[in-house]
Amino acid sequence: MADITVTVSDDHLASIDEVAEVLRDNGMHVGQVHAALGVISGSVPDDRRQSLEAVDGVEAVEEENTFQLPPPSSPIQ
């Protein structure tokens, strides 16, 4: 299972909820639909990931990054 972000293409922004439904049908656990940005966050079993990339209106499926600041005591932040 991988945490992912799905980027929806410009021509499917208006129908992002429908795209999310199809993603769910293809095995994605949909966490949030960010309609203002056209991205959908969630997770997917490793063997279902490729099927998400083929969904109409999906521009990219990317794994989640982690961002980490230095500790508060660090002189460089």
Place this chain on the structure above:
Amino acid sequence: MTLSRLNNRENSVMIPGSSESVDAGNGVTGAGAGETTGRYVVVFADEDGEAAHVAALRASGLANVASSNDFDAQALDVTQTQDADGVFFSELGVAVVTAEPSQLSSLQSSDRGGILAVEPELVFHVLSQPRGRDYMLGYRDGVTDLCERLAPSGGVDAAAAGTTSFQDTAQFTWGLQATAVSTSSRSGRGVKLAVLDTGFDLNHPDFVGRSITAQSFIPGETPQDGHGHGTHCIGTSCGPKTPVGTRRYGIAYDADIFVGKVLNNQGSGTDTNILAGINWAVANRCQVLSMSLGADVRQVSQRYERVGRRALAAGSLIIAAAGNNAHRSVGDPGFVGIPANSQSIMAVAAVDEQLAVANFSARSNPVRGGQIDVAGPGVRVYSSWLMPQRYNRISGTSMATPHASGVAALLCEATGNVAGQLWSTLTQQAQRLPLPSVDVGAGLVQAPQ
């Protein structure tokens, strides 16, 4: 897992738990060009599968390639791969190889298997300061303070006086002088400025009476800052005009502050947290989004590229830190990472009091959009911190970024420009510096007068 819609202006949603992964980005820094291992790192495009990647390596004469897929849970046993020509990390799409010169040139010219880059493997060190540096900096600050008390400079602009060296005065931080905020008539009034970071110390006395909208996107944590980083960034971008008992350190003192907590109290956050914060700020029509965060990843992330573009279309300009992965004193200029390496997101470098590039400030990354756009004061920056400490002086492109976003808020107020137009105004009005554009972009941001 429930579905949460985040398209309404007032909506804000707690994010379901997401798995935390160990960070391998910040906290380590590449060493100089001389400190390589003799091996090479081959970076593959994501589109092709592992089979194509391994085939490309073998086509270049590297017959004996081990893959992390061969080991349980991808926990590669280094001792078992010592005799291999190379090791392929399937999750990363990266291989580390030992190659003869002929094999190396074959790899570099290969059009097979989606090879994006072949780079010398660097020796990495945990980021640390030379011993005694803190003591010397403290000593110097003490001398500077003594000079100021005995012979106050009264906020005289050092550049105007013929020298290029700024210092904090009793009235202003050096950064506010260098960016001409100290003489600006603008306050950021009517501008919504979002800082997506570790939250904010909502009990800080310097911000009593301010318009603050705070929202946490970290499960189980309130917007209250438990780190200090977010409070420092908000201090620089939005701090008060006349703080009691200290110099002015804040820029857009009349802006509406939007606090989006996207990094937890340990300073860690994921795309899920950050995208939720961006969505919230854009939906709330914030004209400026300040993001002093990044991951040391060269490749552009499609999601941040698209998100930046869509934010611009909605009237929101995202300004992000270039990154602290340079170590220029030993010849490593670093590179702009995610998300600042997106074409649709501004990247801010850091300069010091002499307007020289900071040792840690990352250089433009050759990927499209990976360039530095502007520079801001980012060395020994004095700003607000968690109570009871109240103030702190720290360095970083994280500190340069809120200088740029605060100045952007003043320019937004002065011109009415937003999004791409505001971006243009920031770069057009920047003070050119006699430094490579790959290091400082269009130069040092300048406030409207």
